[in-house]
Amino acid sequence: MIEERMDMLHSELTEKIIKAFYKVYNTLGYGFLEKVYENALVIELKKMGFHISQQYNIKVYYDGVIVGDYFADIIVEDNVIIELKSAESLRKEHKFQLINYLKATEKEVGLLLNFGKTPEFKRAIFTND
Numbered sequence: 001m002i003e004e005r006m007d008m009l010h011s012e013l014t015e016k017i018i019k020a021f022y023k024v025y026n027t028l029g030y031g032f033l034e035k036v037y038e039n040a041l042v043i044e045l046k047k048m049g050f051h052i053s054q055q056y057n058i059k060v061y062y063d064g065v066i067v068g069d070y071f072a073d074i075i076v077e078d079n080v081i082i083e084l085k086s087a088e089s090l091r092k093e094h095k096f097q098l099i100n101y102l103k104a105t106e107k108e109v110g111l112l113l114n115f116g117k118t119p120e121f122k123r124a125i126f127t128n129d
Helices: 011-028 034-047 092-103
Strands: 052-062 065-076 080-085 109-115 119-126
Touching: 011 034, 011 080, 011 109, 011 119, 034 052, 034 065, 034 080, 034 109, 065 092, 080 092, 092 109, 092 119
Parallel strands: 080 109
Antiparallel strands: 052 065, 065 080, 109 119
């Protein structure tokens, strides 16, 4: 089940991540590559005391066989997948990428963070029920 709502799982954690996102955005501004923002956000989240996995490998299975793999930018506290973008604006395919990461894992909460001309974020849930 896919949902976008404010009263979701891990809301306290995602709110803190979003605060860190804005701190990084306000410090660095617009125009860097995603990797720069990723590294800066990891520093900020670690300063906040969070356990971080960076470039987390996600394997995709079909009929019990690995058919591909992806790398999620950041996983926070083994609960929230963060996908970063540095685009003019978020597009549908960015959200679908995050949803597919959630589908391929046991994680249920994701954040799509865009370091574009205007900072943007989307929260997503994909429950594994």
